[in-house]
Amino acid sequence: MSISQYIFWFLSFVAVLSALIVVFAKNPIYSVLNLIITFFAIAGHYFLLNAQFLAAVHIIVYAGAIMVLFLYVIMMLNLNKETEPHKKQYVKLVAVVAAGLLMLTIIGSLKGAEAMVPAGIVNNNIGTVELIGDKLFGEFLLPFEVSSILLLSAMVGAVYLSKKELH
């Protein structure tokens, strides 16, 4: 086993474990913190896949911005108690079975993808800032600019929604 494989297994283990904790933790704060760990693990995977730029962006956006936002909301709403009542047991059972079945079918559907991977083309430079920048400001310039409008409108919307009624 190569070092990469060790790292892969380790990161995968961390990601799945903390994801499970996200779902099953009673306290919302634990969920948030574990989600951050999951994101870090995923960022590690990005590094492993030579996507350094994305890894950096991922940590900044998710761990740095989004999760902070979550934490902040939870704190503000004072939800950090184990107040949430649980669903019925049979509902949980059905949900687990459904999720398992979904997993099986998706894996089954995507398995064939590996056979389509072209042999011998291993380009290690795919995830570099340079390449992605080229793409973003060349081929995808318009969607890129549009996404800025999206972010702006989201900001306006968020501000408008969360302010108190003035009248």
Added chain:
Amino acid sequence: MEASINGVSLNYYIILSTVLFCIGVLGVMIRRNAIIMFMCIELMLNAVNLLMVAFSRYFGDTNGQVFVVFIMAVAAAEVAVGLAILMMIYRNAKTSDTEVLNQLKG
């Protein structure tokens, strides 16, 4: 032929992302707290992102990673608006329990 980079096969990534995705689905299904459900949705998004990056890497195509950038932008916007809505709901209904928030019940 086993398509692997540094000894890690593409299938591993597929399985990993699917597992993470399904955990997210499971979370949405069994939790009642809207914020947790929201986080699970983020988890699902990330699972998809991971798969996208993996495909991009194995197929040698940068476009996949560009999409991930866009997905992140959309996710950020979604979270901002979504959390604002949640706050409004909480302010009005004093709860974030989705089983209480069932006014659309037929």
Added chain:
Amino acid sequence: MELITKLIPLFPLLGFIIAALINRKLSKNTVAYIACVSVLFSFIGTLMVFFNLVNHHSAYEIKVFDWIQAGSFNASLTFLIDPLSSVFLLVITGIGFLIHVFSVGYMIHDDGFRRFFAYLNLFIFFMLLLVMGNNLLVTFIGWEGVGFCSFMLIGFWYKENKNNDAAKKAFVMNRIGDLGFLIAICLIFINYNSLNYTTFLTAGNISIDSPITLITICLFIGAMGKSAQIPLFTWLPDAMVGPTPVSALIHAATMVTAGIYMIARTNVLFSMAPDTMMFIAYIGIATALLGASIGLFQNDIKKVLAYSTVSQLGLMFLALGVGAYTAAVFHVVTHAFFKALLFLGSGSVIHGMGGEQDIRKMGGLKKHMPTTYITFLIGTIAISGIPPLAGFFSKDQILAEVFAQNKVLFILGMIASLMTVFYMFRLLFLTFFGKFRGTHEQEHHLHESPKSMTIPLVILAILAVVAGFIGFPHALGEAMHIHNWFDHFLSPIIGESLNHISLNTEIGLMLVTTVLIIIVVLIAKNVFITKETLPVAENAKLSPLKNLVYHKFYVDEVYDKFLSKPFVAISEFLNKVIDNQLVDGIVNGFGKITIVAGQNLRLLQSGNIGFYIFAIVSALILIFSIFLVN
């Protein structure tokens, strides 16, 4: 001449449009003026066209516009002016004008005055269309149009339910006939590939193999409905509930003769179908006898005239049936004059009596209404066929031709016309002679009608006297070198009659007829003037035969029992079972299914997000499974 021809039907149409659309703004006088003048203009136009035709002897067609053109089918609004149509045009516009003038006086106190004239003008328009059309389709439009106007005018006083019932009855009975006509039109087009009279009626075009008998029977069914023949005659007596000028114009002079016009127009076809001719003759004589015998016992002045019309129409069909088309058309013309005269006279009487129509309550009107009396007397003599008035010539011509073909039919026809004499003189004697039998108030009210009513009566009376001379019998004219102008005039349209009898026989028949008529008149005089016999009251006991006749042979009751009642029962069944249960059940069932489904499916909207996600996941699993299996 072309322009004038086009204008003839246009004037009444314009009159109708003005009277119908802007009537509220116009005074009664203006409306009456417009209506009368429009028909007068038509009449003048007709006269010009007519004399042009007489002088030049050339029929012509004038196309107004193309109407339907599809493949080989071609129907245009084209007017055909030939001797036959011009004779009818004269009758329609001439009598139409006189009746318009009469109506001004008769209807002046009525609230629906303007409406009345609008319908009357519309009727004239459609009648002109019927007669002038050069193809069956235009004729059919006119045919339906006059039916509609007749319907509207019978039910003119719509506030009384019995009037509406009579209107509906007339409409439905006409509809039965119209169906026959429509089928005939279709058959004619299928077989002869044209509906234009000038095209399909050429002898070479009509193949012996084509179903001529069927076509002619269908045409005759159409004529039956419109011209009130057995079995579709019962609507005509009921139609008398309309205003009296309407009875005179539509239900005596013009519309009811449309059937005779149509058969005379297509006489080429009928001549090739001897079976149909026989049928027409039998129906005609049966109707004549039935109408005349019912007329003997009627007590309503208008009902008597109505049954008389039925009987006279039957006589015309008898003439058609024996191939005496000219005689039939001739009788249409003379009948139009004296029957319009009689109806208008009865209208004048009713007007004077303040709406009373029962002859048992009249009597002695001679001295109160002298003009009406004299004109009515002339009409009665004319219809009875006493020489030298109009009725004598036409009736004699019919009877002579019938005699040539079938002696039995002749005797029956003779009986019918003698009955006519009897009931007409009965009517005359009961109305104008003897003592007044009405209330004191009515007697006080009695007065001669105004000028606008008496002048048309006088003109019609003059016409009823002289009109017969246009068809002066050959038998009498031989010696004086007067030929039968009417026969000659119509000869381009209607072939020479095949019924020949010797001149002496004809003169002999005339003499016998006249003597018989005078005897009948004397009998009537004896019964109703000398003995002053009065008709019995409604529910008096009568001998079975009299009772049968008195109640109009129970035809209405039989129709009611064997046609209306089952029909109503079937309708009831269809309504209650098929419509209410089956059709409504299906429709309501769909509604119920939707409601129930909605009520149950609604519960799926639980408002529980987890459940929604579960549904999405289930669907995803299903989709991916299908993907995997394939």
